[in-house]
Amino acid sequence: MATAMDQLIEYIEYILTPSAPVFIVGALIVVLVPIIVHIFVSRATPYTNLPSVVLVGPPGAGKTSLLTLLERGDAATPTHTSQVPQSIELTVSVDQHLSFREAVKDDAPGEHKKFLLVDTPGHGKLRNFAMDSLVAREGLKGIVFMLDAATLDENLAAAANYLYEVLLALQKRVSATKTSKAPSAINVLIAANKSDLFTALPATLVKSNLEAELGRIRKSRSKGLLASGVGMDDVDNEENDDWLGEYGSEKFTFGQMQEFNIEVDIVGGSVTEAKVDKWWHWVSERL
Amino acid sequence: MLDTFEILTTSGVVLWSRSYAQVSPSIINNFITDVFIEEKGGAIAGAKNNQSAAQNPPYKADQHTLKWTFVKELGIIFVAVYRSLLHLSWVDKLVDNLKTIFVDLYGDQLKKPNTTLVHCHKFDGYFDQQLRELESTTATKGAPAPTFTLETDESISGNLGDEPPLPPGLKHRNAKAQDVAHDLPSTVESTPIATPTSSRPSTPGDHLVVGKGGPMSKMSRRARKMQKGPSAPMSSGDESSVRKKKAPKKGRKWDADGFADEEDDVQLDYSAAPNSITSDSEAEGRTTAVDSVDTSTWGTKTSKGQFVLRDLDDEVHDILASAQSKTSTTSNSGLVGSGLNTINSLFRNVVGGKTLTKEDLAKPMDGMKEHLIKKNVAPEAAVRLRDSVEKELLGVKTGSFESIDTRIKKAMEVCLTKMLTPTSSLDLLRDIELVTRPSGFSSQKARPYVMSIVGVNGVGKSTNLSKICYFLLQNKMKVLVVAGDTFRSGAVEQLKVHVRNLKELTEREGGQVAIFEKGYGGDAATVARDAVRSATSEGYDVVLIDTAGRRHNDQRLMSNLEKFAKLANPDKILMVGEALVGNDSVAQARNFNASFGQGRSLDGFIISKCDTVGDMVGTLVSIVHATNVPVLFVGVGQHYSDIRNFSVRWAVEKLLNSS
Numbered sequence: 001m002a003t004a005m006d007q008l009i010e011y012i013e014y015i016l017t018p019s020a021p022v023f024i025v026g027a028l029i030v031v032l033v034p035i036i037v038h039i040f041v042s043r044a045t046p047y048t049n050l051p052s053v054v055l056v057g058p059p060g061a062g063k064t065s066l067l068t069l070l071e072r073g074d075a076a077t078p079t080h081t082s083q084v085p086q087s088i089e090l091t092v093s094v095d096q097h098l099s100f101r102e103a104v105k106d107d108a109p110g111e112h113k114k115f116l117l118v119d120t121p122g123h124g125k126l127r128n129f130a131m132d133s134l135v136a137r138e139g140l141k142g143i144v145f146m147l148d149a150a151t152l153d154e155n156l157a158a159a160a161n162y163l164y165e166v167l168l169a170l171q172k173r174v175s176a177t178k179t180s181k182a183p184s185a186i187n188v189l190i191a192a193n194k195s196d197l198f199t200a201l202p203a204t205l206v207k208s209n210l211e212a213e214l215g216r217i218r219k220s221r222s223k224g225l226l227a228s229g230v231g232m233d234d235v236d237n238e239e240n241d242d243w244l245g246e247y248g249s250e251k252f253t254f255g256q257m258q259e260f261n262i263e264v265d266i267v268g269g270s271v272t273e274a275k276v277d278k279w280w281h282w283v284s285e286r287l
Numbered sequence: 288m289l290d291t292f293e294i295l296t297t298s299g300v301v302l303w304s305r306s307y308a309q310v311s312p313s314i315i316n317n318f319i320t321d322v323f324i325e326e327k328g329g330a331i332a333g334a335k336n337n338q339s340a341a342q343n344p345p346y347k348a349d350q351h352t353l354k355w356t357f358v359k360e361l362g363i364i365f366v367a368v369y370r371s372l373l374h375l376s377w378v379d380k381l382v383d384n385l386k387t388i389f390v391d392l393y394g395d396q397l398k399k400p401n402t403t404l405v406h407c408h409k410f411d412g413y414f415d416q417q418l419r420e421l422e423s424t425t426a427t428k429g430a431p432a433p434t435f436t437l438e439t440d441e442s443i444s445g446n447l448g449d450e451p452p453l454p455p456g457l458k459h460r461n462a463k464a465q466d467v468a469h470d471l472p473s474t475v476e477s478t479p480i481a482t483p484t485s486s487r488p489s490t491p492g493d494h495l496v497v498g499k500g501g502p503m504s505k506m507s508r509r510a511r512k513m514q515k516g517p518s519a520p521m522s523s524g525d526e527s528s529v530r531k532k533k534a535p536k537k538g539r540k541w542d543a544d545g546f547a548d549e550e551d552d553v554q555l556d557y558s559a560a561p562n563s564i565t566s567d568s569e570a571e572g573r574t575t576a577v578d579s580v581d582t583s584t585w586g587t588k589t590s591k592g593q594f595v596l597r598d599l600d601d602e603v604h605d606i607l608a609s610a611q612s613k614t615s616t617t618s619n620s621g622l623v624g625s626g627l628n629t630i631n632s633l634f635r636n637v638v639g640g641k642t643l644t645k646e647d648l649a650k651p652m653d654g655m656k657e658h659l660i661k662k663n664v665a666p667e668a669a670v671r672l673r674d675s676v677e678k679e680l681l682g683v684k685t686g687s688f689e690s691i692d693t694r695i696k697k698a699m700e701v702c703l704t705k706m707l708t709p710t711s712s713l714d715l716l717r718d719i720e721l722v723t724r725p726s727g728f729s730s731q732k733a734r735p736y737v738m739s740i741v742g743v744n745g746v747g748k749s750t751n752l753s754k755i756c757y758f759l760l761q762n763k764m765k766v767l768v769v770a771g772d773t774f775r776s777g778a779v780e781q782l783k784v785h786v787r788n789l790k791e792l793t794e795r796e797g798g799q800v801a802i803f804e805k806g807y808g809g810d811a812a813t814v815a816r817d818a819v820r821s822a823t824s825e826g827y828d829v830v831l832i833d834t835a836g837r838r839h840n841d842q843r844l845m846s847n848l849e850k851f852a853k854l855a856n857p858d859k860i861l862m863v864g865e866a867l868v869g870n871d872s873v874a875q876a877r878n879f880n881a882s883f884g885q886g887r888s889l890d891g892f893i894i895s896k897c898d899t900v901g902d903m904v905g906t907l908v909s910i911v912h913a914t915n916v917p918v919l920f921v922g923v924g925q926h927y928s929d930i931r932n933f934s935v936r937w938a939v940e941k942l943l944n945s946s
Contacts, residue, residue, distance in 0.1 A: 060316075064299040071403055078301040080312065081319040084362060086298030089401040116401065119298060123324050124710040128701075157721070161712040220716040223762050225920070225932045 051139045052116040053283055056130045056166055057146035058159045059122035062193040065271045066146065067119045073101050076271050082121040085129050090117050092284040100280040115287050134169045142187050142286040144279065149192035149200040149268060152209060160213035167257060168244050174260040187263040189282045196270040203268040215252035218244050290351065290368045294389060297362040300403045303410050310351065310368050318346045318353050325710065325915060341379040347371055354378045356386050360682050361397045377421040387610045388413050388603060416603055641685050648677055651695050662942050663905030665870045668912035676702050700939055707935045709917035716762060722858060723828045735822045737830045739855060741848065742863035743875055744836030747895040747922065751863050752833050753785040757927040760789060760798030764828040769818040770804035771811045772835040779804050782833060792927065811835060811847065815855035832857065839878035852883040859890040861919060864910055866900045876910040891919035898923045902941050
């Protein structure tokens with residue numbers, strides 16, 4: 001009993017007398033504890049600084065299919081309506097034009113770059129995620145707007161409406177910046193999917209149809225009612241706030257978006273036939 | 288029989304699927320949209336986490352029934368699709384068991400971020416095993432699946448000509464276990480020919496098939512076809528004849544498991560009995576018959592399949608049993624453990640990163656519900672919102688330095704936004720343009736766009752109609768206003784005053800407006816029809832039809848609406864609802880939404896008098912909750928110009944504003 005007591009007292013004395021080992025241990029504790037606490041607290045937040053490309057578009061266009069095709073490299077899996085966004089990590093080689101199949105392989109030549117491809121749900125009620133990510137997402141390098149070129153006749157209005165929202169959000173993002181330094185360019189690829197189907201329109205026709213429809217939407221929006229809350233709550237309400245493209249212009253063309261540092265390309269392709277190399281190259285050039 | 292079984296993630300990727308019959312993908316797409324996204328079918332029909340498939344209401348569409356279950360933390364949905372005609376009682380169990388197995392085997396893979404790859408090729412085996420097991424148990428027990436017998440009866444009578452050995456088969460099917468045993472000897476005696484010639488090699492998996500009763504029925508044929516797919520390599524006729532010598536011994540082993548199977552195979556043999564009059568000696572016949580029985584039961588498990596399957600069986604049972612025990616035992620790690628837990632959770636409360644449980648959420652969630660009710664949201668809708676937020680948050684970790692309240696507020700914002708956001712775009716002018724000036728491609732002829740407005744008395748139908756009219760007139764349209772209220776005195780005159788005012792106001796703008804009226808006492812539906820006809824011939828752009836106000840629970844008045852919808856056939860039926868109304872708004876919206884007959888419902892709401900309620904715009908939520916119909920406009924004042932497009936963000940801000 002007494003020896004145990006003595007030992008304890010010895011220990012305490014040793015700890016309280018200044019000596020090299022005690023200093024070292026103490027210093028280690030002082031340095032390490034905050035670091036451990038920090039790791040403990042921030043462990044949950046994932047590493048998100050990769051550049052990203054967001055897939056948007058009306059439902060049924062093939063966004064999730066493209067995602068699975070690019071990830072698997074051989075063929076797309078069957079998919080259904082998405083409810084939540086999904087991101088995957090992909091590798092692209094910087095200096096060489098590789099097809100997406102080659103790029104998926106681990107031993108692909110050239111310098112590599114990782115990026116996140118983010119799939120968003122296309123359903124009308126779930127679009128706010130996509131719209132939020134356009135504005136807030138860090139490291140956003142490009143937007144792939146997918147649409148179904150085979151059923152564009154019926155779905156033109158819906159697709160164009162969504163595209164209008166997307167482009168308008170991008171335009172506002174540019175015009176809202178107060179500093180003289182322009183925000184990084186975010187380019188838009190309109191991927192006209194399903195070119196394997198007989199009824200699919202070629203990219204040029206898709207372009208002209210979309211431009212015409214966007215022009216019409218722009219016109220009818222400008223004449224529409226104010227949204228509730230505008231004017232009452234002093235929400236930012238500038239003139240020509242909702243006018244897409246060059247203000248007052250007669251016809252809308254995608255070229256007008258260049259004024260806002262937004263380049264729009266339209267490329268056809270097909271996920272089911274794995275003809276997505278053009279899109280893949282577009283993406284790799286933007287990273 | 289099962290048409291399709293799919294395992295898919297909430298992000299839309301199909302992880303694993305097996306299909307026996309072509310099922311249009313749109314069925315599952317619609318299922319997802321209706322159940323998960325739009326939450327149709329009333330209050331909290333939405334996906335409850337981890338609920339058994341039996342408790343989830345089956346989704347029926349296009350002659351198919353979908354049984355499903357959902358694991359939220361992994362974001363995977365299990366769906367089984369089968370024809371609604373069949374009543375497969377074991378599908379619930381199949382879905383549940385497969386869920387347990389899949390989660391157990393691949394749960395870790397599913398938790399990986401930034402990938403959709405899940406390597407689950409081996410799941411085929413587990414699926415086959417489960418399907419076989421459940422099918423055979425239900426079939427041999429007989430009792431839980433009365434519909435099987437019913438169907439067999441039908442198909443048997445249908446196939447009467449093709450199947451000579453019917454009478455014994457029928458008798459046998461209805462027989463209970465004792466009868467089977469009783470009949471056994473005679474069966475054995477009279478079935479010598481069948482196997483030696485291996486006349487049934489095409490049906491190695493027959494123990495299932497026959498289990499359902501009479502042989503060669505429609506059911507069994509489908510089952511056999513299905514069975515042939517997955518288990519084809521396991522056995523063939525040749526194999527079974529080669530192994531015949533060994534069969535008896537090993538076959539006995541299987542009796543413990545597959546006792547019923549053997550019995551059933553006897554049934555099949557029995558049905559074929561009358562064909563085999565040319566049998567040899569009795570003794571010989573007996574041995575071959577035993578052989579044949581054993582080979583066929585043996586056959587399903589023979590070759591490579593046997594050991595794999597046995598292992599699989601055990602493994603699957605282990606998984607299921609462990610899952611069972613997991614749910615029954617509760618973790619209790621003593622006093623010290625619980626003390627540490629409380630300290631940890633207090634710490635987590637402050638710095639965030641806490642995993643939310645039902646207890647954590649209960650109190651703040653009730654507070655949120657009260658808050659919503661104070662904002663004039665009907666209790667029914669508030670409870671639904673509370674439940675869906677709770678569903679969203681259970682098991683979620685809070686972010687760094689985020690309190691539970693802020694997390695709940697965030698989730699509520701998402702929920703409200705999702706609820707109030709319309710499914711499709713609601714650009715009225717664009718819609719009108721499409722109808723009145725159809726593009727060159729479409730085959731539609733130009734016609735006026737017809738809108739009608741319904742609602743309870745005194746909510747402001749005529750006022751809102753004239754507001755919309757004013758808006759259209761400013762866009763240089765030619766509008767015909769129809770006085771469809773032929774009941775209340777002064778209603779027509781009131782509209783006339785509106786039209787006169789509007790004419791004066793918009794003369795310079797270039798719009799044209801006229802009134803169409805037939806006085807009082809007429810039938811509103813015919814007046815509306817005549818008005819639409821005359822508008823078509825005179826080239827109007829828009830027809831706006833006012834209707835008489837009616838109490839939503841007055842059956843007599845409400846029934847007129849169906850005829851009205853049929854005769855006038857409006858492109859849009861809008862209902863005006865007061866922001867002032869409290870809980871009754873739910874019933875109003877429901878009754879009006881249901882009153883237009885099959886296949887027609889409201890297209891939108893106008894919420895009037897929003898300026899009088901301040902922040903208490905809960906009515907908006909109540910009616911959207913009740914009907915899933917979007918709000919188009921809100922009325923915000925007394926002037927013709929005081930009508931606004933509905934902005935979801937504005938409403939959500941007002942609802943969550945706690946000042």
